[in-house]
Amino acid sequence: MPSRRSPVWLIGRGIAILLISGLAGATLVRLAPGFGVDERSLDARFSAPTLASIARANERDRNPLTFYLGFLKGLFHGDLGRSAVFGQPVGPLIRERAPTTIRTVLEGLILGWCAALVLATAAAVSRRAVVLAVAMAFSGSLLSIPSALLATVCLLLQLSPGTAIAAVVFPRAFPHAYEQVRAALAAPYVLMARARGLARTRVFLFHVIPAALPPLVALVGVSVTLAFGASIPIEALADSPGLGQMAWRAALGRDLPVLVSVTLLLTVIAVSSNVAADLIIMHLQRRTA
Amino acid sequence: MKLLRKLAVGFLVLVAGLSLAAGFVAPYDYARQFRDHSNAPPSHAFPLGTDDLGRDRLSRLLAGSRISLLCAPAAAMAATAIAAAIGMAAGYFGGWLDETATVLTDLFLSLPWLFVLLTLRALLPLNITPWASTAATFLLLAAVGWASGARVVRASVAEMRFAGSILHARACGCSGARLLCFHLLPNLRPVLSAQFWILVPVFLLTEANLGLLGLGITEPVPSLGNLLADLQNYQRIQEAPWMLTPALLLFLIVASLHFVVSGRDTWE
Numbered sequence: 104m105p106s107r108r109s110p111v112w113l114i115g116r117g118i119a120i121l122l123i124s125g126l127a128g129a130t131l132v133r134l135a136p137g138f139g140v141d142e143r144s145l146d147a148r149f150s151a152p153t154l155a156s157i158a159r160a161n162e163r164d165r166n167p168l169t170f171y172l173g174f175l176k177g178l179f180h181g182d183l184g185r186s187a188v189f190g191q192p193v194g195p196l197i198r199e200r201a202p203t204t205i206r207t208v209l210e211g212l213i214l215g216w217c218a219a220l221v222l223a224t225a226a227a228v229s230r231r232a233v234v235l236a237v238a239m240a241f242s243g244s245l246l247s248i249p250s251a252l253l254a255t256v257c258l259l260l261q262l263s264p265g266t267a268i269a270a271v272v273f274p275r276a277f278p279h280a281y282e283q284v285r286a287a288l289a290a291p292y293v294l295m296a297r298a299r300g301l302a303r304t305r306v307f308l309f310h311v312i313p314a315a316l317p318p319l320v321a322l323v324g325v326s327v328t329l330a331f332g333a334s335i336p337i338e339a340l341a342d343s344p345g346l347g348q349m350a351w352r353a354a355l356g357r358d359l360p361v362l363v364s365v366t367l368l369l370t371v372i373a374v375s376s377n378v379a380a381d382l383i384i385m386h387l388q389r390r391t392a
Numbered sequence: 393m394k395l396l397r398k399l400a401v402g403f404l405v406l407v408a409g410l411s412l413a414a415g416f417v418a419p420y421d422y423a424r425q426f427r428d429h430s431n432a433p434p435s436h437a438f439p440l441g442t443d444d445l446g447r448d449r450l451s452r453l454l455a456g457s458r459i460s461l462l463c464a465p466a467a468a469m470a471a472t473a474i475a476a477a478i479g480m481a482a483g484y485f486g487g488w489l490d491e492t493a494t495v496l497t498d499l500f501l502s503l504p505w506l507f508v509l510l511t512l513r514a515l516l517p518l519n520i521t522p523w524a525s526t527a528a529t530f531l532l533l534a535a536v537g538w539a540s541g542a543r544v545v546r547a548s549v550a551e552m553r554f555a556g557s558i559l560h561a562r563a564c565g566c567s568g569a570r571l572l573c574f575h576l577l578p579n580l581r582p583v584l585s586a587q588f589w590i591l592v593p594v595f596l597l598t599e600a601n602l603g604l605l606g607l608g609i610t611e612p613v614p615s616l617g618n619l620l621a622d623l624q625n626y627q628r629i630q631e632a633p634w635m636l637t638p639a640l641l642l643f644l645i646v647a648s649l650h651f652v653v654s655g656r657d658t659w660e
Contacts, residue, residue, distance in 0.1 A: 120499045127499075247646035249597045251604035252639050255626045332504040336601050340624065354510040354607055362511040369504045377502060 110382055117378040124370045125178075126171050184360030188353055193364045196349065201368075204338065204345035208330045211268020215330075216323065218273050223280035227288055228307075238277065246274040251336035264334075264341040271333040272326050279322050283315035290314060317384045324380030328373040400648035407645060411458035418451035423612040434634055441634050443622065447612075453638055456614035460596060461645075463530040463615075468591035470534035472541055472584050479545025480572055480580070484553055493546065500539035506601060508536055513607050522613035529608050533595045541587035548583050549576060589653040593646045600642055616642045 149157075177183065183193035226235045245253070250271045257267040287293060288311055296306045331347075338347035346365050353361035410417055419439075430446040432438055440449035482493035512532050520528065552558060553576075561575050596616065602608035603617020604624070611618065619638035622628075629635055 116495065116498065119495060120502055123495070123499055124503065243647065243650055244643075247593070247597075247643050247650060248639075249600040249604065249620075249642070251601045252620065252623070252642075255623050255629075258626055259629065328502065328504050332506040335506050335510065336605055339605055340626070350507055350510055351605055351607075354514045354605075357514045359511070359514065362507075362514055366504070366507045366511050369507055370502060373502045373504060 110385070113378050113381050117374045120374050121367075121371060125175065125367055126168075130171070183364040186353065186358050186361045188356035188358040188361065189349075193360050196361070197346065197364060197368060200344060200346050200349050203343060204331070204334050204347060207264045207338070207343060207345060208268060208327070208334055210263065210265030211272055211330050211333075212323075212326060214265060214269035215272030216276055216326070218269065219276035219280045223277055223284050224307075226281055227284040235281075238281070242274040242277040245270050249336070250333040251340060254337040254340040257337075258341055264337045264343045267337045267341070268330050268333050271337075272330055275329060276319075276322060276326060280315075280319060283318055284311065287311040287314040313387070317387050320380050320383050320387070324377040327376040328369075331369050331372065397651050400651035403644060404648050404652065407457060407641070408461055411454055411461055414451075414454035414458045418448075418454045420448045420451045422452045422455040422614050423447065424451075431632070433632070440637055441632070449634070449637065452614040452619060453641065456616050456619045456638065457641060457645075459526060459609070459613065460599060460616040463526060464533075464592050464595040464599065465588075467530035467534040467537070467595050468588050470531070471538040471591055471595075472588045474534065474538035475541030475545055475587060476577070476580065476584055478538065479542040480549050480576060482542070483546040483549025484568070484572060484576065486550075490546070493542065497539045497542050497546075500536065501543070503536075505536055505598065509533070509598070509602060510607060512536075513602070520610065522610045525608075525610040526613055526615070529599060529602060530595070533598055537591055537595065537598075541584075541591070544583055544587060545580060548580060552576060552579060586653075589649070593649045593653075596642065596646055596649075616645075 181194050183197070185191070186193050186196055189196055222238050226238045248256075248270075250267065253270045254264065254267040257264065257270070290310075293306060293310050293314075296310050297303075334345060334347035335351055336347070337343070338345045339351040342348070346369070350362060350365045352358075353365070414422075419437075424447065426432075426438075426442060426446040426448070428446070429438065429442050430444055432442040432446075434441045438448050438450070440453065442448055443452070478493050478496070482490045509532055512535075513529070516525070516528055558571065558575055561571055566575065599608055599615060599617040600620055601617070603615055604620040606618075606621055606624075608617040609615045616638055620642070622635050623639065
């Protein structure tokens with residue numbers, strides 16, 4: 104059996120989580136009120152044998168496991184069902200809207216993390232209580248505002264939806280980044296390097312950053328899930344044609360094929376980013392060791 | 393900082409008191425409509441103005457904060473109880489139970505919360521009553537929000553099970569259930585209390601997000617979340633800035649909670 108820290112274990116666990124979440128999603132669709140009710144059954148033009156055949160076809164999906172296997176089969180063939188709200192197959196809808204969300208989320212992640220790292224480094228290096236207090240107050244204030252409200256503020260200030268996502272990511276990243284940089288700066292080997300007369304920039308780039316990096320990489324993995332979650336209210340309010348807005352409209356119209364497919368897709372992204380973060384940390388730790 | 397924390401506690405006590413006494417303090421019933429005064433600006437009769445349907449904003453704000461301030465802690469309590477049950481079982485018994493709980497926890501931590509909540513919310517029947525939607529919204533929050541707490545509890549129990557007092561209790565013939573309830577659970581109080589206080593602001597903010605999207609508690613029952621739904625027409629904010637009052641109150645409540653939670657250890 105592979106060890107819990109081996110890449111095989113991490114990837115296997117990721118795949119198991121995806122299969123379980125897929126089963127959960129399919130079971131939810133199966134248990135939804137109105138599942139198996141076909142609008143064709145109300146159409147007077149269909150004969151009794153046709154209606155019986157439709158009922159038999161729906162009956163096959165009564166078992167959640169059979170339904171899930173059918174769902175997986177469809178998934179492998181790119182058939183994710185048909186959206187009732189948008190009147191289109193779900194696959195092309197996702198393909199059309201995913202780039203907008205990925206662009207917005209990437210913009211937000213880069214902006215949020217850069218701001219957090221710059222401010223954390225400034226606060227840790229300067230060691231001034233005022234700088235830390237201002238940074239903490241700013242981060243704490245952003246943490247107390249719902250992402251939908253941040254989106255409204257960004258709209259009023261005519262900022263991009265990516266900025267709103269950055270405002271969601273920043274307060275989660277900043278305290279951890281500050282703690283890691285501060286701890287690395289106070290490490291004995293850093294003090295030793297400074298005492299030996301190494302340039303500050305060199306100490307920071309080659310001694311502080313490598314020590315602070317692994318925990319922050321893990322947090323980047325988590326912040327991807329956070330950023331995609333925040334994309335719903337932000338895209339809905341900013342009228343940005345991405346997956347978040349699509350999920351919101353699907354939820355209002357009870358369009359379950361869209362909701363389950365989008366949630367599954369985002370779970371794939373979240374699990375993959377977490378597994379990638381774990382693998383990067385393992386690689387970094389091996390190099391440090 | 394101590395003064396700020398005291399101010400935060402004072403503010404929370406004041407808001408909790410006012411919202412609990414909403415029935416006596418509020419000028420009108422939260423659902424009463426004044427059809428001749430829809431979208432009225434603040435006045436002596438309506439201190440925070442009225443909404444599109446002519447309902448007094450102050451009365452709705454007081455009633456809404458009561459619902460949010462009662463339901464969010466209740467949901468946090470439920471999530472903490474689920475986290476305690478799963479984390480204790482996984483940490484104490486280990487083996488396949490621990491493996492299953494770990495995969496389940498990882499699954500819930502990997503899921504994008506808001507997407508899951510939207511999916512679950514869309515599964516509810518259309519003819520759900522406002523009070524049922526209130527219960528459903530907060531129960532869904534509890535059902536989704538237990539995972540991080542379970543991980544912390546599991547780690548604490550796994551460490552604690554080999555503590556001297558626990559080994560002594562086991563040697564004295566204490567059974568598994570008794571050991572969990574009377575020996576491990578009291579020792580977990582600080583961990584569970586921390587998890588509870590972390591979840592309260594998180595649930596308040598998530599309910600606000602759902603409410604602003606029109607997927608939280610249904611009308612006419614107000615909550616801090618669905619009172620923010622007016623902000624979907626953000627173009628109106630400049631001409632009616634009093635629309636921002638629920639947002640400001642929510643911000644102050646959550647910021648005060650963060651202050652109180654961060655200072656709790658110092659107080660204890």
